Amino acid sequence: MSESLAAEGFRDLSEGEVDPLGEAAEARMVDPAKVDCAKLDRSSPIFKTISTTDPVGVLDTVCRRAVAMLGNTIAELTRIRARVRAGAPPAFPLIGDLLGWSLQTRMLMRASDPKAWTGSGPRTAEQILRWLTNIRKLIASRDLWYTCLSSGCTPTQRAFITPGHFRIHLCRRFWRPRPGIDAATHLEFQAQTIIHEVSHIYYDTEDVGRGPGSAHCIAQLIADANGSPIRREIIGRCGPAAPARPPSREADMTAESGDVVRSRRCSDFVSPCPTQSVLFVGAERPDEFADAMRLAREGHDVIAVNPRETAAARAFRRAGGTFLQARVEQLPRACCRFDTICENYPYPSGRHYVPPRDFALARLALLAPGGRWVLFTESARYASLLKAVADYDESVQVKFRASLSSLPPSAAPPSSYPYSDTRFRVLFKRRR
Numbered sequence: 554m555s556e557s558l559a560a561e562g563f564r565d566l567s568e569g570e571v572d573p574l575g576e577a578a579e580a581r582m583v584d585p586a587k588v589d590c591a592k593l594d595r596s597s598p599i600f601k602t603i604s605t606t607d608p609v610g611v612l613d614t615v616c617r618r619a620v621a622m623l624g625n626t627i628a629e630l631t632r633i634r635a636r637v638r639a640g641a642p643p644a645f646p647l648i649g650d651l652l653g654w655s656l657q658t659r660m661l662m663r664a665s666d667p668k669a670w671t672g673s674g675p676r677t678a679e680q681i682l683r684w685l686t687n688i689r690k691l692i693a694s695r696d697l698w699y700t701c702l703s704s705g706c707t708p709t710q711r712a713f714i715t716p717g718h719f720r721i722h723l724c725r726r727f728w729r730p731r732p733g734i735d736a737a738t739h740l741e742f743q744a745q746t747i748i749h750e751v752s753h754i755y756y757d758t759e760d761v762g763r764g765p766g767s768a769h770c771i772a773q774l775i776a777d778a779n780g781s782p783i784r785r786e787i788i789g790r791c792g793p794a795a796p797a798r799p800p801s802r803e804a805d806m807t808a809e810s811g812d813v814v815r816s817r818r819c820s821d822f823v824s825p826c827p828t829q830s831v832l833f834v835g836a837e838r839p840d841e842f843a844d845a846m847r848l849a850r851e852g853h854d855v856i857a858v859n860p861r862e863t864a865a866a867r868a869f870r871r872a873g874g875t876f877l878q879a880r881v882e883q884l885p886r887a888c889c890r891f892d893t894i895c896e897n898y899p900y901p902s903g904r905h906y907v908p909p910r911d912f913a914l915a916r917l918a919l920l921a922p923g924g925r926w927v928l929f930t931e932s933a934r935y936a937s938l939l940k941a942v943a944d945y946d947e948s949v950q951v952k953f954r955a956s957l958s959s960l961p962p963s964a965a966p967p968s969s970y971p972y973s974d975t976r977f978r979v980l981f982k983r984r985r
């Protein structure tokens with residue numbers, strides 16, 4: 554593929570080169586002569602099926618959006634790379650939480666490792682930038698051919714390509730938004746589809762696996778970097794669902810109203826000013842460690858414990874975080890007192906079943922006066938049982954008070970069970 558592209562005047566951009574796309578940014582990105590239905594009489598039933606009589610105009614809008622999304626991502630990665638080269642640590646706030654997660658999960662790039670930003674080749678920013686730049690260039694090039702309504706579509710398909718051809722076969726699903734999807738959202742999906750298909754054309758990407766070799770991963774990285782929604786049907790086709798969008802810090806500072814649900818994760822309960830000591834119990838996911846690392850960088854004393862050490866835990870440790878491979882019950886009670894204990898979606902069931910009272914006491918014993926233990930769970934039953942420990946056990950009641958809230962998933966940390974539509978938050982506070 555790359556040889557034929559080179560023959561047609563394509564080339565990889567060398568590092569640091571500015572790529573203004575020149576006149577392509579002004580002119581149409583779609584050549585009407587390469588859109589097969591553009592020459593048909595407008596009374597043809599195909600226009601009813603694709604719900605537009607201006608397929609070239611629609612495709613041009615979609616390609617512009619795709620090019621803009623790629624451009625935003627390229628600009629952001631380039632900015633981060635320049636700062637890391639200048640010695641800045643590759644971490645929040647230089648790298649947004651969601652982008653960091655996405656690079657790590659979808660591109661398999663170690664976003665917290667400076668070498669991944671300064672080096673070149675597989676799993677580096679250099680490779681991702683090169684690929685995105687070339688995909689963007691091809692979309693804007695007017696060199697792509699479009700079949701408006703391919704006869705080879707399955708009912709659920711939006712588009713497909715055949716290897717070795719610069720032609721995108723479009724399907725009915727590409728053109729028509731599904732019920733409940735507004736026009737703006739549909740445009741985002743269409744742009745992602747074009748990016749997905751062009752990655753197949755240029756880089757022979759596949760529809761499985763992870764990393765830049767997956768068309769889903771490339772399109773979903775671009776979606777993450779642009780705050781663009783991802784279609785429900787393809788969530789999980791490139792790693793797990795993305796964490797909830799991090800709340801804007803500015804919004805956090807200005808929103809005072811108590812009825813606004815804005816605490817999405819435990820770290821939102823950590824007071825920003827004096828140094829707090831924070832314990833993450835059972836941390837295993839990249840988003841949890843990203844949260845822990847963010848607090849550590851803000852100057853808090855942060856410890857994560859889990860008897861199981863995941864890859865995310867190792868990355869956290871390598872980045873300077875404190876991770877103990879242990880159960881929280883194994884921490885000596887005299888060792889420490891925490892201002893905040895964070896715990897997301899514990900699994901105290903089956904072999905690991907711990908009665909709610911013992912479970913609660915192991916955590917509560919580690920709380921400093923005024924300290925809080927914030928637990929998120931999908932289990933209404935376990936949440937109620939935990940709250941009951943504080944409500945009905947007198948020895949607990951005198952020292953702690955508990956509250957229980959139910960939340961929409963968007964107001965809770967990401968979970969491995971995205972399909973249940975309620976989360977519960979139990980908050981224990983140690984009386985002073």
Ligand SMILES: [Zn+2]
Nearest residue numbers: 749759760768
């Ligand atoms: Zn595909």
